[in-house]
Amino acid sequence: MIPLALAASSDSEAPFVTRLAGSEGNGAGDSRCIASSSEESLWSGPHGLLRIEHPREAVSGDVVLVRPAEGRLDRLLRSGSRHNSLLVTEQCDQLCVMCSQPPKKTHDDRFDLLRDACLLADAGMTIGITGGEPTLHRERLLDMIEDVLAARPDLSFHVLTNAQHFRREDVFRLRRPEYVKVVWGVPLYSADPLTHDRIVGKIGAYERLIDGFAHLMLAGARIELRTVLTRTTVDGIVDLADMVARDLAHVEQWSLMGLENIGFARNRWSELHVDLRDGFEPVGHALDVATLRGVRARLFNVPLCHVPEPFRHAAVASISDWKQRFGEACSTCRARSACSGFFEWHPPALLEEVTPL
Template sequence: MLKLSGKIIRIHAVDVYKDRTLIKVSTKRNLPDVLRRDLAYLVSDHQIPSGFAHYLLTEQHQERIEELPAGSDYSILPNDYSYIGDNDVIRLSADRQSIRVLFRASSQNNSILLTEQCNNYCLMCSQPPKTADDSWLLDEIESLIPLIPKETRELAFTGGEPTTNEERFLKIIRLTKSYLPRTAIHILSNGRSFKDPKFAEKYAAVELSDAMIGIPVYSDDPTLHDYIVQAQGAFDETIQGILNLKRLGQKVEVRVVIHKLSVQRLPELCEFIARNLLFVDQVALMGLEMMGFTRANLEELWIDPIDYKDTLSTSVGILAKYGMNVAVYNHQLCLVNPDIVPYYRKSISDWKNEFAPECQNCKKQRECGGFFASGVKFGYSKQLSPF
């Protein structure tokens, strides 16, 4: 698991870094001077070039402070951040003596948090909603997007509910299209905002070249879905949102997190999706992340994947029979039946992906998606059977 944020050892910087400042990292020593003055140079074993706006040193290179150009701004980072590389984007704060890694150019798992506010209150939410005004995140994202390399293949927008501030959401989507026209965009939303045809039309009018909205549906029974998301009427609004988006030709992925409540009617849900939402672009059946509200509601939610593996096979089989595009996320290979393998995906973001001690000598570790780091820490199936 990678550490994305925390305290740093020291920061020596001018006033611009006092609150929050975004800066792109460079490891290139021979950049033109006009480009250097907006970048942070990551010090390595090579000769240190002059002219950069900031210099980053990890603990292993901190003795090189004396070699920095006179009067330079610099930060000393714990070795936890030694993974930082060229074209990454970070946030520095002198007041807080802190760093946050916002974008990693070498990763295919970059997610951008638009807000922590949400109109659902899901029992298993890994990012529990907050009510505080966090519109500063949207301001920051508007500064971040122009810094992201144009060759970036994929980018995700998440929350909270990303569409909470509808106009700012649309502005960010338009900005992304302008600066990252070839980047695939994945938006994780509860879909309820798109029940409004006018908002759905505004989103579609942006005409992103490659975008998909991942929307959760947890049961074919509206009452059960609404209970899981802790919002009365959410099922009807979510389904209406999906229908509006597909009417406008937008890509939609239906996402189902599997736990003790949702697995009760998982085959029935898959039959409902196949009969009523056959036109969605993908259905993802997902394992539970042991974070946030999940840990508080563990007794109500946790079920060992080994106990529902046959139900999972039945459910995937229903969707496949109808010719739907199916993916199984966040599971371990030894805990699913062989018929799941064609639909199996290594889906856990690299920065929070780990393996249990039992997996150390498994012959299929490279093919397996492993665990969320929280799963290894707080609990996982005791019936792992390494290959």
């Protein structure tokens, strides 16, 4: 597992963002490495000296948020990685039964710092925005996106949202040219309103989501639809595929996602988890319905060997590199480089239930 939080100390008292630019850094937000060993590195930048308990080679090029009072830094944007997401809030207005990031009541507003981080990103990077529910702070979120894309049009964003907080007056704003660089990842768990509401723990969520889809469609927004595969969602997945193909065919992609054994799902694993080696038929049917009716559908977070061969083309190596794990038996698999593998916190007993291809 790649560590994202590191012990650090700094001359500064206030939190700040900097890019660890190695020995050649000379940009306005860069810190330059002036000493390094196998255990730590020392950096000099606009906020003074920064000592990191990690060697230079492992973090060079990363954009980090330094929190001096806590003696740590967060690797916000890792250089060369395709998996970079910014947690903008831990507040959420839903309580999904399988939530991997259980919400908190408090909000630490870091939008200005996160904007600064985005401005230091590698060229052409796609930056994920996640929560909590980012659009609970809609104005701050949209302001940040617009500020960044005005200065860095080479960047793009992927925003995870329940899409329930967009208003009709947002339509004209979301039609602005810069939003072609933004994809909204929106969860939908059932074609049945009551089932969707029960899964997300919020009465009326389905109705508000449908309104949100209407606003996004009127804005011409780019949408990735997301459905986590649990026993409940798999039971209704074919009906959901029919609804998506009929009513939401404009989405760029429908992502069917394997369950993550963390957060609320950890204590509910036995009641939520679906072993797709034995229960793939409805998922395969849903993929067929979507594909035959012109909807691009993909399978995330599921090892290739758990997917029947005719559907492996739809399986994506989707798990972020910092939390990806493989079983020992996977070492001989010829398809490993194209496989999602498992989450780092997948139940250990299940890690070896693989069939190398």
